[in-house]
Amino acid sequence: MFNTTTWNRRRYSLYAPIYDAVARRVFRRARRIALSQVHWQRGMRVLVVGAGTGLDLYFLPRDVELHASDLAPAMVRRLARRAESLGMDVQTTVMDAECLEYPDDHFDVVVMHLILAVMPDPQRGLDEARRVMKPDGQLCVLDKFQADDRPSGMGRQALNALTSAIATDITRQARPLLEAGGFVIEQDTPVMMGSLVRALLARPA
Numbered sequence: 584m585f586n587t588t589t590w591n592r593r594r595y596s597l598y599a600p601i602y603d604a605v606a607r608r609v610f611r612r613a614r615r616i617a618l619s620q621v622h623w624q625r626g627m628r629v630l631v632v633g634a635g636t637g638l639d640l641y642f643l644p645r646d647v648e649l650h651a652s653d654l655a656p657a658m659v660r661r662l663a664r665r666a667e668s669l670g671m672d673v674q675t676t677v678m679d680a681e682c683l684e685y686p687d688d689h690f691d692v693v694v695m696h697l698i699l700a701v702m703p704d705p706q707r708g709l710d711e712a713r714r715v716m717k718p719d720g721q722l723c724v725l726d727k728f729q730a731d732d733r734p735s736g737m738g739r740q741a742l743n744a745l746t747s748a749i750a751t752d753i754t755r756q757a758r759p760l761l762e763a764g765g766f767v768i769e770q771d772t773p774v775m776m777g778s779l780v781r782a783l784l785a786r787p788a
């Protein structure tokens with residue numbers, strides 16, 4: 584009932600005014616590590632999917648072509664304001680990550696931070712990221728994941744019923760998800776809370 588795109592649009596519209604207070608400091612180091620794993624080059628075309636209020640903007644290079652989208656209009660308004668206040672040229676759009684309105688093979692880098700554990704169907708999000716990414720593109724992921732080598736136990740699944748209703752799934756496994764999406768993981772760095780939060784860099788297989 585709670586894990587739907589409609590619910591996500593509603594709840595993130597409600598969360599938008601308080602999102603920075605909750606997420607800015609907590610994930611600062613993790614964002615820096617995740618984005619430092621990308622092999623940046625001047626002029627790259629970059630898409631930030633589910634960009635929220637734009638907290639990644641502080642850690643993105645300025646000499647790239649930047650596009651950032653989110654499902655919730657309230658998030659996109661804050662994202663656009665942040666880009667303007669930082670003096671960054673960012674094309675901001677309201678868009679569903681499951682149905683990206685971009686051509687195939689378009690982006691050098693796709694950033695998916697704290698969205699794969701939120702979307703009801705992360706596989707569709709990854710399929711779309713793979714579609715719009717160039718064959719030699721890079722996918723930068725930061726999120727909460729269950730360990731790849733064992734499924735979540737009953738305790739975690741019970742806790743997940745609560746966390747997924749209010750914020751995020753904690754039972755998804757990065758490697759199976761990314762590999763099923765046609766990606767090869769190049770870097771996988773635990774960044775917070777042991778190995779719950781991981782920063783991954785992947786490329787199309």
Ligand SMILES: C[S@@+](CC[C@H](N)C(=O)[O-])C[C@H]1O[C@@H](n2cnc3c(N)ncnc32)[C@H](O)[C@@H]1O
Nearest residue numbers: 591595633634635653654655658679680696697
């Ligand atoms: C936990 S927040 C992360 C925001 C941002 N990426 C960050 O790192 O701070 C999850 C974001 O994903 C967005 N979102 C959820 N489902 C989405 C979808 N299907 N398409 C695009 N954005 C989505 C929400 O609106 C919200 O802004």
